[in-house]
Amino acid sequence: MHKCLAKQTFCRIIASIFGSICLLFLSGTMFDDIKAIQTEITPTSVTLTWTAPGNDGNTGTAWRYDIRYDTVLITEENWAAANQAAGEPNPQPADSTEEFTVEDLASNTLYYFAIKTVDQAGNWSELSNVDSARTLQFGLDIVIPENYELSQNYPNPFNTYTVINYYVPEPGQVRLSVYDILGRTISTIVDEELSAGGHTAKWDGFDDHGSPAATGVYFYHLRAENHNYSKKMLLLK
Secondary structure, X not given: OOOOOOOOOOOOOOEEOOOOOOOOOOOOOOOOOOEOOHHHOOOOOEEEEEEOOOOOOOOOOOOEEEEEEEOOOOOOOOHHHOEEOOOOOOOOOOOOEEEEEEOOOOOOOEEEEEEEEEOOOOOEOOOOOOEEEXXXXXXXXXXXXXXXXXXXXXXXOEOOOEEEEEEEOOOEEEEEEEEOOOOOEEXXXXXXXXXXXXXXXXXXXXXXXXXXXXOEEEEEEEEXXXXXXXXXXXXXX
């Protein structure tokens, strides 16, 4: 008898996207470390890496991956219509490092990626959360911005997650945090050394303790070197 992929509740994820994609895989298996490293994004491909789940989400070996991508946000409703990646890898034993390159993509295009897996008994997992990456443009080098910039989040208002783009003209320590209207820190999304260039982060509406934030107005704040920038966003549950 084969164990099925046990259904579990959603877990939180905070990710820096421009340098990496992170997907959370649900239904007994947590893909919390899928990444597409910036240097591995080309005009026609994005490389994903992650830790393999088990047959029951913890042990054994899953039977098959289904990796999909599209230029629109992938949901359970449009999953079947999304493009299935060719040559998906065979799942390795739990905790093994996996790597897969999605190829034949259009240049300078924003793509969304999501994954499902199935065990040998035919039990499918739920849809992972969805993340995105933009392929590079042919013939253009990465543009280094002249100034620090913090863009308005999108979507705004938001429910499940929101994307924040920001730009740093020089390498250095960068901190991107979310505060409530009382000035209390709700979540630290980014706190690391970053290279110069454009970066993208996501906030999933959870605080640093893994609890969902309440509906309301929040402020996100970018601190880099001696520069500080803030903008307002609205979370609707």
